[in-house]
Amino acid sequence: MSCIFCRIAAGEIPSQKVLENEQVVAIRDRAPQAPVHVLVMPKKHMASLAELEDPAIAAALLKGVKDVAAKEGLKEFRTIANTGAGAGQTVFHLHLHVLGGRDLGSLG
Ligand code: AMP
Numbered sequence: 001m002s003c004i005f006c007r008i009a010a011g012e013i014p015s016q017k018v019l020e021n022e023q024v025v026a027i028r029d030r031a032p033q034a035p036v037h038v039l040v041m042p043k044k045h046m047a048s049l050a051e052l053e054d055p056a057i058a059a060a061l062l063k064g065v066k067d068v069a070a071k072e073g074l075k076e077f078r079t080i081a082n083t084g085a086g087a088g089q090t091v092f093h094l095h096l097h098v099l100g101g102r103d104l105g106s107l108g
Contacts, residue, residue, distance in 0.1 A: 005093035009043045018068055023060040026068050026098075035101030036072045040064040047092045048083045065098055074100035 007013045009025045016028040018038050029037040042057045052058055069077045077100030082089040 003045055003093050005039075005041050005091055005095060006045050009041065018071060019064065021060070021064075023057055024064040026064055029097070034099040034104065036074060036077070036099065038068045038072070038098045039095040040068060040098060041093060041095040046094045048089060048094050049081045050083055052094060061094075061096055065096055068098050069100065072098075072100065074098075076100060076104075078104050 004013065008015045008027060018026040018028060020026070023044070024040060024042055026038050026040045029039055040061055042052075042061060044054075044057065046052055065079050069075075077098055080097040080099070081094070082097075
């Protein structure tokens with residue numbers, strides 16, 4: 001298995017897990033851009049949002065975002081999915097960034 005997030009989801013590589021259920025894992029980003037920076041990802045491999053077909057996984061990802069925010073005490077937060085290298089994606093396993101804990105301003 002060469003995908004780093006598949007290996008993290010499988011527990012082969014250590015990570016700081018924030019939540020985990022049958023379909024989704026959430027881990028702390030190793031280079032946080034905000035006091036809270038968590039990545040919510042499906043356990044099943046897919047390269048990006050462009051490959052997401054299963055509505056159950058889509059729902060589990062969004063519920064994971066909401067649950068991470070609640071668990072981290074965030075009332076305001078930003079959710080981002082970079083899709084493709086040109087959009088800033090560097091790890092090609094779908095993940096949603098959850099950022100909060102500071103003033104994030106408006107999108108530039
Ligand atoms: P993206 O640029 O949207 O693909 O986001 C990838 C994110 O994964 C970056 O914010 C990285 O800091 C983060 N990242 C990469 N490898 C790891 C890792 N082993 N553990 C935690 N976060 C990671």
